[in-house]
Amino acid sequence: MQTHVEHPIAGVVYPPAARAEAALASGSWIATTVGDALRASARRHPQRAAFIGEERSISFAELDEATERLGAALLTSGLVPGDRAIFQLGTTIETAIALLACFKAGIVPVCSLPQHREIEIGQLTEQSGARGYFVQADFGTSFDLPAFAESMMARHASLEHLVIVRGERAGAASLQALIDGTPLERARERLARESIGLADVLSFQLSGGTTGVPKIIPRFHAEYLGHSAGWMRRYRIDADSRLIWSLPLMHNAGQLYTLIPAALTGVTVVLMPRVDIPRMLDLIGEHRVTHALSIGPIAPQLMAYPDIARHDLSSLKLFSTLSRSDTLEAHLDVPCSNLYGITEGLLLGSPADAPAEARHGTQGRSGCDDDEIRLLEPGSERAVPEGEIGELCFRGPSSLTGYFASPEANAQSFTTDGFYRTGDLVTARRIGDALYYTFEGRLRDNVNRGGEKIGCEEVEGHVSQHPAVADAKLVAMPDPFYGEKGCIYIIARPGMQAPDVQALGQFLVGRGLAKYKCPERVMVVDEFPLTRVGKVDKPAMKRHISGILEQEGKP
Template sequence: MRDIRYPIEGVIYHPEERARGYLERSVWRPQTVGGVLRETASRCPERTALITDEGSLTFRELDELTDRLAAAMLRLGLRAPDRVIFQMGTTIETALALLACYKAGIVPVCSLPQHRQLEIGALIRQTGARGYFVQGDFGRADLPDFAAQMMADYPGVEHLIVARGSASQTGHAMGSMIDGMPLLQAREQLFGNEPGCEDVLSFQLSGGTTGSPKIIPRFHAEYLAHALACARRYRLDETERIIWALPLLHNAAQVYVLMPVIAMGVSAVLMPRVDVPRMMELIDQHRVTRAMSIGPIAPQIMAYPDLARHDLSSLRLFITMSAADHLERHLGVPCSNLFGITEGLLLGSPADAPDYVRHHTQGKSGCVEDEIVLLEPESETPVKPGEMGELCFRGPATLPGFFNAPDANARSFTAHGFYRTGDMMTAHVVDGDTFYTFGGRLRDNINRGGEKIGCEEVEALINTHPAVSEARLVAMPDPVYGEKGCIFIIPRPGSLAPSVPELGAFLVEKGLAKYKCPERVEHIDAFPVTKVGKLDKAALRTRIAQVLNREAAMRRESDDDQD
């Protein structure tokens, strides 16, 4: 019998027979997130769960406060499986709000504070949201006022809850809701109303860089097991302390941090924003054992000039998206590459994995039932061993389909149910295990007069240059070849970005074909990111195209003056 107590129209659920098999083989957990938190709070009530500069919470406090908030939401009029928009940063209040929703069966729509009318409007229309959580003190943005405007445009959104700020006339202060709900009454109200383990936990957003994000339903049983399989892959144990400085609403924050915290009893240090000097101080102060860079953190660490004054001896592993060898030499701490996708696959390697695996692959899955194939692009033909192909996967955590998106679902899966990632990978067999190396996006290349240049291949070499902290290659328009390569470089402190001839000589010496060498170098202080926190290469391409247009205009003006 299925444990779906609050079905949602438009959600594609895992077929019953498959779900039953996952539960029987223990690749799903027959529990809910709320139930697991209660068990952990009972086992280690006074252990610290979450740490911030503003204060900390024990597991007992985390469990009690989320019970009270969950019941307060039900008293307010929200009901499972209502959807609620989230625009909150990385704070204890965000963790409380998320976990309270998970306990009540209310489904967070994991948006970001940076999203505006187009994104939020589309998400409200797509999900039929009835509630709205905002953070009242997020930067210079007035999120309560923005939410009130959106609610005026979409009257179906009835309930506004404001954390870390006073409630507006149309909203409710989250702190007051908790204070007004006695614990005993809260637990009586929640009893019997909890979601089932196969119910939807949250609506995560796809990481696409164009158009409206697709909505990815994640489920209690699979999400818990997914996160714990990854934790096992990294040899994580309950003595660990993790640090996190990126959005807490991201899928990465949930699977790498929040789920292990509540399920294993590990502790997490939360930072409201990326601040490398403060991160180094917190690693030292709280004896952090695990750190992670998804996005801008690793390049900023590489450019940080005062690293030597911090004690990082507690760190057992630093996980990054790429260039782990580069970062490991800089930090003196074991580092490994990772790969993660919200649609349901996590690859990684622990600190004791061979150097080649940690530094030159993204690792492997921690789930024994994840199946991976590499296919020739736009086909269902597997590539030959050693060749690069599109990463496609299926398994216990693979989404069965995007929410209310039949066209996207028709395009996104193979005939055998493998999800097409659009990411290119190469498989490597080491000591009998298969590991995967990221080779770029299907369309992340440069077509230089018909010759294709893979950006990641060139970037990986340039990132080994002693003057380079981080580099990203994009296509720039060219009147003869159609496209040429432009490299954006963040130099190391005290260094200058190499010139085009210097960089070309360096790359040719490394063995790179000359036609692949970048033909323009641009200095940049920080890379632009999308609203979901991923590198925005489209913005870099736009930037260099605008620079070239300005230079062409100046040349034309100069020619006119000479005439």
């Protein structure tokens, strides 16, 4: 089958044709588009629930029809295949409809978050050249996202089409009105006129980086389907499985683990708009969920929840988490395994029937046999011996071929033979006849707050603009729920008092920084610790704040 690109986007580094053809031949790519995969699933399972939400469920037949109507309506409104659209939506059935409709129409979602503000949305809009903008009207109660979207559209001329999800606003299109106003047969005829290529861009995902400029990762139709299918094989997920998801559906993990499996195989997915541990456990029992996954705060909150025994978890075959799966397994009495994932294209995990030493002592192995993994000495291209720590580097059918419109980042991100450098340190461990990989730490300077990567350099730059701050350094401090939070070390200007956490947060949000990026502890110092070669010693700062937390009884 042809892998040519129907709707090329300037700035996208497309996979070479030879790589795409080889991936299709091996099954690492799936020879269809996401839209056609959904249509096929709807034919196989028309009355099966596709998504079960807090307020309603939607069958595959209903999902297919709603996405046909919305996709056609978006094209009729003036968007065209290859156009980009900013997405600031939560985890709801409407978000699934909006994403899948864009996939059918060839419109490329820019997978932002509702928590992003002027800085992030401004940068993403300028980078992507987005013309569309989807926002959720009822996301939270303290911030008016539609009004924010209007203000961003006034600042950025490329933004022309505003779609309000779960609400209405004068002068903007309502998602529901777009669906209702488009007859099904006319919608199908309109979409049939657009040919979507297997290697066309499906979505723009975001990389968690160390600077303030978000890097955009293009993902492609056949590639993304194959990547998700590999994860499903690794976890023994099939069409009769049931999944649950309570984190952002915009995330790469949310789409690969729930959205794409639903479209591809007819899996039923339970969606939760927010993390609520007792409710999650109730839903697992009520809907006979078979697989659950934790990135960020879910696993720690589960381990702190004392009433596990009152919930029926008998349907659950596997619970996957970033780390500490042995402790979680003992608490839930359900098979648990560690995992690793990076939006640039590698997923590691272990199924329930893997040896305990693999599930608990490593992050697993890839679900794609064509993935190549190397562990290199940091800063070199020399491989480390098996069992020693090295930088995780990989190349494969779903690996990044280049960040969007970012030649400088691309020049720094790959080895000379095309392996992506993750900046993560791992060891390789042989269990049986397979190599498994254990996460050991990071080379890159960021804070991983519940799965959201916060670039230290970005936050430091904004904190240093405070009139009372001479210099600032952000480090990760341990947190029992989020894994890490940000602690900012501040040197105050002479004669001035450094801001406390609340005042600093107000200052940063006022500058347009997302609230979740604001430091959650301030340490005022006279000077930063230095290494023997005179560089700022961030590991010493991490040890310092970790010691203080231990003294305070906050491990």
